[in-house]
Structure formats: C-alpha cells, structure tokens
Amino acid sequence: MSYVITDKCLGERYAVCATVCPVECIHPIDHKGEQFMIIDPEVCINCGLCLPECPINAIVATEDESPEWAKVNKELTPQCKNAPPAPERPRTDPPKKPGNKLVQ
Ligand code: SF4
Ligand code: SF4
Numbered sequence: 001m002s003y004v005i006t007d008k009c010l011g012e013r014y015a016v017c018a019t020v021c022p023v024e025c026i027h028p029i030d031h032k033g034e035q036f037m038i039i040d041p042e043v044c045i046n047c048g049l050c051l052p053e054c055p056i057n058a059i060v061a062t063e064d065e066s067p068e069w070a071k072v073n074k075e076l077t078p079q080c081k082n083a084p085p086a087p088e089r090p091r092t093d094p095p096k097k098p099g100n101k102l103v104q
Contacts, residue, residue, distance in 0.1 A: 014093070060102075
C-alpha cells in the first residue's frame with residue numbers, strides 16, 4: 001500500500017509534496033503532455049506528510065481510493081525515479097485547471 005497522486009495534479013504540479021517527503025519518493029514526470037508527479041509505491045512509507053501539503057488535494061492515502069491512478073503512479077515510477085526535483089510553485093498560486101480549488 002502507498003499514497004497515490006491523482007489526476008488533479010496533472011498540469012498543476014505545485015511540487016510542495018515532494019519537499020516534505022522524508023524518503024524522497026515523489027518524482028516529477030510529464031504525463032499525457034502535462035506536468036505531473038508520482039509516488040514510488042515501493043519506497044513510500046505511508047507517513048502521511050505529503051497529503052495535507054498539496055494545495056489542491058490531489059493526494060489520496062490508499063491505492064483503494066484511486067486504483068486507476070495507483071496503477072499510473074506505479075507504471076511511471078521507473079521512468080522518473082532518478083529525475084531531478086521539480087521547482088516548487090507558490091501554494092497561493094491559483095490552480096490552472098477550472099475544476100481545481102485551493103484548500104486552505
Ligand atoms: S503538491 Fe499536489 S499538485 Fe503539487 S505536485 Fe504534489 S500532488 Fe501535485
Ligand atoms: S506518505 Fe510519506 S513517504 Fe509516502 S509519498 Fe507521502 S510523504 Fe512520501
């Protein structure tokens with residue numbers, strides 16, 4: 001079991017989640033032509049620190065909450081586990097997608 005980054009992150013990538021991860025298992029990648037981040041399910045220790053950091057609630061705590069995106073996170077991991085960190089966006093930066101809202 002692992003935390004999972006869902007489709008809400010697509011095109012947003014605030015990257016603040018990766019900064020707090022104690023085991024550095026959150027990695028940037030382009031997915032379907034949009035900026036994205038994934039969690040390496042083999043390395044995640046389920047500490048929960050990343051979830052409240054995401055300004056748009058794009059992270060879920062279990063694979064069961066988003067099996068489709070759990071599969072995507074797992075499949076993309078080998079391609080990006082050695083990628084350099086993505087730059088952070090300010091957490092007050094308004095979301096680019098109309099369906100996403102900042103959570104305080
Ligand atoms: S903080 Fe949220 S939107 Fe930003 S990269 Fe992490 S999951 Fe994606
Ligand atoms: S739950 Fe913890 S270990 Fe897993 S991705 Fe989030 S911060 Fe990293």
